[in-house]
Amino acid sequence: xxxxxxxxxxxxxxxxxxxxxxxxxxxxxxxxxxxxxxxxxxxxxxxxxxxxxxxxxxxxxxxxxxxxxxxxxxxxxxxxxxxxxxxxxxxxxxxxxxxxxxxxxxxxxxxxxxxx
Amino acid sequence: xxxxxxxxxxxxxxxxxxxxxxxxxxxxxxxxxxxxxxxxxxxxxxxxxxxxxxxxxxxxxxxxxxxxxxxxxxxxxxxxxxxxxxxxxxxxxxxxxxxxxxxxxxxxxxxxxxxx
Numbered sequence: 001x002x003x004x005x006x007x008x009x010x011x012x013x014x015x016x017x018x019x020x021x022x023x024x025x026x027x028x029x030x031x032x033x034x035x036x037x038x039x040x041x042x043x044x045x046x047x048x049x050x051x052x053x054x055x056x057x058x059x060x061x062x063x064x065x066x067x068x069x070x071x072x073x074x075x076x077x078x079x080x081x082x083x084x085x086x087x088x089x090x091x092x093x094x095x096x097x098x099x100x101x102x103x104x105x106x107x108x109x110x111x112x113x114x115x116x
Numbered sequence: 117x118x119x120x121x122x123x124x125x126x127x128x129x130x131x132x133x134x135x136x137x138x139x140x141x142x143x144x145x146x147x148x149x150x151x152x153x154x155x156x157x158x159x160x161x162x163x164x165x166x167x168x169x170x171x172x173x174x175x176x177x178x179x180x181x182x183x184x185x186x187x188x189x190x191x192x193x194x195x196x197x198x199x200x201x202x203x204x205x206x207x208x209x210x211x212x213x214x215x216x217x218x219x220x221x222x223x224x225x226x227x228x229x230x231x232x
Contacts, residue, residue, distance in 0.1 A: 006230055008136075040136050077139075098143025105118050105149055111228030116126060116133040 001032045004108030006101070008115045010041035011058045016114035017045050021061040023112060028068055035071040035104050037096075040116070043074045043084060046093040059090050066092030073100040119150040119226040122189070126232060128162035128177045129169055137232030138180045145189040152226070153184060154219060155211075156194040159232075160201060163193050163208045178209045194219060 005024060011017040024034045038046055045058045052058055066072055073096035074089065086095040094100070105111060122141040126133035138153065145151040155162055162177040169176055181191045192214040198205075205213060214222070223229060 004228075008232070039140065040132070098140060099147055101140065102144040102147030102149050105120055105144060105228055108228070111120075111230070113228070113230045115231035116131075116136075 001027075001109045002107055003027050003032050003034050004104040004111045005034065005036045006104075006111060006113045006115070007036065007038055007042040007045075008040040008113075011045040011050070011056070012052060017042060017058055017061070018056050020112070020114055021065065024065055024070060025068075028070070034065075035107065036065065036073070037101050037104050038072065038074045038078075038093075039101065040075070040078050043078045043082060046072065046074050046089045047084060048088065048090045062090045062093055066090070073104070075101070117148060117150045118228070120144060120152070121222060121226040121229040122151060122153045123229055123231045124153060124155050124159040124162070125157040127158035128167070129172055129174055133232045134159055134162055134177060135174070135180070137230075138177060138184055140230065140232070141189045142180075142184050142187045145184065145187040151187075151189040152222065153181075153189055153191040154194065154214065154222070155191065156197050156219075158197075158201075160193050160197045160203060163191065163211045164203070165207060165209055181209055181211060192219075192222075 005020045009016045072093045076097045124137040128134045167176040192212045195215045
């Protein structure tokens, strides 16, 4: 099955990113395909300089997913609003837009939304 | 064509959630996704006539409802949320009202629901 995950909350205050990561890994291990769209505050998670010391190391999770060929796309306008440029993103994470969100919706058999 | 429901639950101003919900709806509706917006809880205030959020530097979301319609995304408002807030239909801009049962049917009908 093709699973699209849309996250909207920021990764420090909310558990959603970690939940999405665990769901993605579990799905990949069962042979499903996963794509992730980072919308609104969640784009913060894709920055390479984010360093959360302790248990939830968000950029490690991002790298782990991109290493496993998971497509991770950020909302470009959401990045721009927050001063995030493409050179600030973890390698493998794409700067995208709502066109990519529409594509992921069309691609996926199932959408999982960790929303506001 | 994939069907998506954008569920907006947050008040129109104070957080970016409602505005982002409309932005995402317009973005995907323009990309061949059958998009419906539903306003529930405090988001129903977004459909009130006579909004003037100029002092907030925001565009009135009641006008964005019209723009969304031009892109093919219609907006529905939850009757129960209106009732709890003492809002009558004649206080609203041109939107459709949906009851809880109708909303439940809609959730079953769509391929994905994204919450703002």
